[in-house]
Amino acid sequence: MLPVGYYIALSAFIFVTGAVGVLVRRNPIIMLMCIELMLNAGNLVLIAFSRQNASMDGHVFVFIVITAAAAEAAVGLGIIVAVFRQKSGDIDMDKLSEMKG
């Protein structure tokens, strides 16, 4: 196996790319996808260390993270659809500053 630092460096790059994307972009769907990027970077590190230590606990964590990501995507997209019905038009996340029941 390659040194685990290689995988950590790649994962760190992907994570930071996702974090910058969440900060810079204002399209809510792309922001959600950047969150998926960050989750994937975390998964990659978990798998790399799992292989490094020959322990399969990391695989179980990745399984649970994938489930949480699926739940997050479903609820997040549901929120986007609900907001879109209210606003009817392109959604700029910065303009959604008021909350109303």
Added chain:
Amino acid sequence: MTAELVVFVTMGAVAAVTAAAVVISKNAVHAVIYLVINLFAIAVLYLALSAQLVAFLQILIYAGAIMVLFLFTVMMLNMTGAIEMTDDKLSKQKPLALMLGLLLIAEVVVGAVGLLNQPSAVAIGEGFGSAKEVGNRLFFGYLLPFEITSILLLAAIVGSVVLARRKDDD
């Protein structure tokens, strides 16, 4: 060793480039496609790390199901247009975020360089990462988290149905 290095460099480059493309691309559909390619590249890296089950779960659930959900939402809302930051309320945000992101990259690169001299990986057995072994670990070591996962999914299903329902239905 060299074969693994070749796989890592090619797939790592694909993953890094497509990750940047997700952030940069103006069209949301293109961003979804780039993210699918990114997920496939990371799945190949999982295979290189002998995590077969997780690699195929990644392709089936992430690249298959979740990304179809994203594409479906993009299509339904017709959100292909670019949404630029027009608001001057947060005009300094973009350069500040880029600067802090570069700072974060520098920080983690320094951290990762310190990790290059790790001891070599522990040898693995025959069925490492197979569905049987991971299932054993999941159902004997982590049964409670697994069950809580099902509650999480149920809550997500109910929540998204409630959120996406039209208000005039009730």
